Amino acid sequence: MLNGTWLPIAQEIGGTQLPATAFEKQKLIIKDSNYTVFAESIDKGIARYKDRKMDIYGKDGVNAGKHFTAIYIYQNKQLTICYNLMGNNYPEAFDTKGKPLYFLAVFKKSK
Known part of the structure; x- marks a missing residue:
């Protein structure tokens, strides 16, 4: 369900909505437990999914060696x-x- 190329349509950080120009050239590619983010630079890693939670481990790029936690929903x-x-x-x-x-x-x- 999550496999594919995803394009951002909205982003916010710390309660502040980001303008569309901030993410118009970004994309997220998910293939099983591997992800690649194309933004200001390329970031690659592994994501583990369980009970609508994610553990994201950066392997290559600006987030190499970092661990992020997240929640997600597809609807x-x-x-x-x-x-x-x-x-x-x-x-x-x-x-x-x-x-x-x-x-x-x-x-x-x-598409």
Whole structure:
């Protein structure tokens, strides 16, 4: 269900909505437990999924050696992921307000 190329349609960090120009050239590719993010640079790693939670381990790129935690939901043909960039616990909700190290992204699958 998560395999494919995903294009961001909305992003926010710390409760602040990012303008579309900030992510218009980004994409996320998921293939089983491997991911690749194309943004300002390329980031690759492994994601483990269980009970709508993700553990994301950066292997190559700017996030190499980092561990992020996240929650996700797939509904209405959109994938929403809320990341805790500190990686010390999972977000409890899809909300970043008042949490400067929480990043939320909403994706649609590329055709």
